[in-house]
């Protein structure tokens with residue numbers, strides 16, 4: 001299973017800047033790097049078509065969210081089918097910023113996963129504990145509960161992706177210790193095996209302040225199958241350096 005190095009561009013950049021970032025990724029990637037790992041970038045919705053036009057098919061594109069409904073009178077929302085139609089392979093669901101600023105619950109995330117899978121997208125479902133939960137020793141139980149409640153039963157989830165992103169590590173420069181990352185990833189792997197029949201090919205990414213300096217240490221741990229990168233994905237050289245740390 002190739003590692004997946006995914007970039008979450010969040011709400012950043014003009015159309016011109018998105019195009020430059022995509023071109024820089026291609027220009028700066030050393031020969032073979034784009035084949036040694038699977039790459040995915042998740043631009044803001046309005047830039048997806050342009051970025052798709054710049055990058056070769058070997059680099060996947062993802063949306064940062066999608067609606068739970070298939071289509072209709074949902075002003076401001078973007079459907080999974082629309083993302084699929086413009087060339088997306090992935091969609092990030094349940095990112096902590098959606099949970100925190102838009103009140104998204106595990107139930108809603110599960111419904112979005114069902115919609116996304118039905119549209120032919122691979123969800124990247126984000127889970128992770130808050131600082132308080134970590135300090136109270138509840139990180140593992142919180143993440144297990146999120147996995148149990150955010151994945152719908154009955155869908156074919158065999159190629160989906162989980163991203164473990166401790167809320168307190170996102171955009172802060174702080175990361176869990178390698179031991180803590182390994183513990184949670186093993187727990188997620190166990191929770192997936194308990195819940196789903198064919199969970200062996202589900203990749204579990206680590207996310208939260210991944211940068212070139214910590215990539216090799218965090219992304220080569222057991223059960224860490226890649227990274228979901230925020231801030232450092234906005235700089236092509238840093239994003240590629242993270243990939244090199246993960247796959248050499």
Ligand code: PGA
Pocket residue numbers: 008165169170171172173207208209210228229230231232
């Ligand atoms: P960060 O964000 O790499 O800037 O911490 C990660 C994410 O939110 O996916």
